[in-house]
Amino acid sequence: MKFVDEAFIDVAAGDGGNGCVSFRHEKYKEFGGPNGGDGGRGGHVFAVADPSLNTLVDFRYARRHDAKRGQHGMGSDMFGAAGDDVTLKMPVGTIISDAETGEVLHELLVPGEVITIAKGGDGGFGNMRFKSAINRAPRQKTPGWPGDKRSLKLELKVLADVGLLGMPNAGKSTFITAVSNARPRIADYPFTTLHPNLGVVRVGPEQSFVVADLPGLIEGASEGAGLGHQFLRHLQRTRLLLHVIDIAPFDGADPVAQAKSIVNELKKYDKALYEKPRWLVLNKLDMVPEDERAAKVKDFVKRLRFKGPVFEISALTREGCEALVKAVYQHIKAQQVLEQPVAEIDPRFT
16 A cells, blocks of 8 residues: 655746846046946755655645746946745655656655756856957847746655544544545445545644544454454554544444454554554544533543543544644654654755
8 A cells, every 4th residue: 555645836947137238437437348247047946855844735735936037237247146046845755757748857865955956047148248359349248048947746655644543434534534635435334434545634834744544443353354454554654543433323332342442453463553652532522412521531531441642522523623633743743853863954945
């Protein structure tokens, strides 16, 4: 099972500034000569591999990226200033291809790596460049060269940071729809999710994580029963497991017994997976009267004997989802710091 995150962007480097035609005009200097300066180069578009990013979601909100053109040359031997560059931060592992031909142009493999994806145009020559012994008053100049313009495809093979556990119809698909860009199939019957769904949760600018909604687990999944066993191994690469529980099952089942069966399947399948950080997400609170919620949640946690973080949400009304998403993001960032040191990035690109 491979998940791919992709985005399409248009980049345009800046055009070079035009050269200038100018002559010195000073008192008592009848033949001052040419002093028109060259134009400045256009701004480049860079891509830098940023180890703090793990999705391309921000490029779906900002598709066009233009660098500034170079300043035109001026008199008094003054050259134009170079245009401002544009730096695009991308996750490590991003593959940059030409959107039209499909040709792979670059692959960002090293944290902190910087590449030029669109080169700015050179500035044009001013007339001082054309001065010679036989042409002492040239009036020639050249325009600036155009900068590169490209349509690019960004592709990133991603692993889910967060995996959703739970019985069929626990509300995992509704939750991933509420917090991400994924649109899984949702219905009021077991085994709604027939294949994994991947969603990118955007917390803020350059702040996001990947969540995977896997088919619901049932008792015996570790031995091959049901659909969930096919995807248990993909949870091994996640940093956090969210155990989604239907706090008010419509069939009258005991949610504590259902939760314990899921935990048992994890323990049977892989002890390391069982020992991963796991948070309880008590879903469908909208089905419980407000005056009964606190008592119901307290009774559930006490009977389950769970000592980790517990979140109360309603994926349908999105109540409590924002607080959960922010807590998950902070946990993932803390895990990334512990797993590997952040590579030094050239200060010009921070």
